[in-house]
Amino acid sequence: DTGVSQDPRHKITKRGQNVTFRCDPISEHNRLYWYRQTLGQGPEFLTYFQNEAQLEKSRLLSDRFSAERPKGSFSTLEIQRTEQGDSAMYLCASSRFMGGQPWNTEAFFGQGTRLTVV
Amino acid sequence: DQQVKQNSPSLSVQEGRISILNCDYTNSMFDYFLWYKKYPAEGPTFLISISSIKDKNEDGRFTVFLNKSAKHLSLHIVPSQPGDSAVYFCAASEGGSEKLVFGKGTKLTVNP
Numbered sequence: 001d002t003g004v005s006q007d008p009r010h011k012i013t014k015r016g017q018n019v020t021f022r023c024d025p026i027s028e029h030n031r032l033y034w035y036r037q038t039l040g041q042g043p044e045f046l047t048y049f050q051n052e053a054q055l056e057k058s059r060l061l062s063d064r065f066s067a068e069r070p071k072g073s074f075s076t077l078e079i080q081r082t083e084q085g086d087s088a089m090y091l092c093a094s095s096r097f098m099g100g101q102p103w104n105t106e107a108f109f110g111q112g113t114r115l116t117v118v
Numbered sequence: 119d120q121q122v123k124q125n126s127p128s129l130s131v132q133e134g135r136i137s138i139l140n141c142d143y144t145n146s147m148f149d150y151f152l153w154y155k156k157y158p159a160e161g162p163t164f165l166i167s168i169s170s171i172k173d174k175n176e177d178g179r180f181t182v183f184l185n186k187s188a189k190h191l192s193l194h195i196v197p198s199q200p201g202d203s204a205v206y207f208c209a210a211s212e213g214g215s216e217k218l219v220f221g222k223g224t225k226l227t228v229n230p
Contacts, residue, residue: 004161031216033216035218040222041222042122042207042209042220042221042222042223043162043207043218043220044220045217045218045219048216048217055216056215056216056217058217091161091162093161106152106164106167107164107218108163108164109154109161109162109163110161111159111160111161112161
């Protein structure tokens with residue numbers, strides 16, 4: 001297993017187009033997270049899944065954004081009607097939650113998908 | 119409203135010396151803290167973490183100190199190596215939430 005994989009690595013799209021990103025987590029990890037990072041900022045939480053259930057969503061995730069993890073394995077993040085403000089690095093991370101843990105386990109990040117909206 | 123603040127955008131140290139990276143937080147509900155390291159064109163890599171019931175955690179050359187009363191944590195790297203040159207992010211979470219809140223990062227440069 002080579003870690004968290006994201007595809008594509010780079011995406012340039014015209015304003016108003018829809019884009020979809022894919023994330024393949026580490027195989028035994030049951031939790032999957034999406035973050036967004038803009039220039040000069042730290043990553044900002046968007047949403048996370050435990051298996052196929054989407055358990056938490058940020059207010060940053062407007063109705064143009066949708067994330068799925070249909071079989072509890074890979075995940076997709078779709079942005080509809082892209083805007084220039086959506087230009088950012090979209091990071092996926094995964095972790096293994098074994099229950100009974102009092103605190104979060106560390107998440108392992110992929111290399112990200114850099115989106116440029118022109 | 120930045121809940122996790124890294125007030126130094128950059129830090130430069132000599133190889134072999136100590137690097138100290140600082141982080142302040144405002145949310146008293148945070149109970150778990152992590153440091154991530156990020157190289158250019160790569161995703162963040164987990165480095166070390168600490169829970170609020172401890173005040174120190176050590177892993178090899180890396181030590182994290184937590185001062186809950188001051189809402190402050192720091193990462194010490196001793197001795198610093200050129201390969202440590204990267205952007206370091208401090209992150210925090212509240213109990214029961216999987217959401218990590220990150221600071222803006224500090225770019226560390228270790229000079230040979």
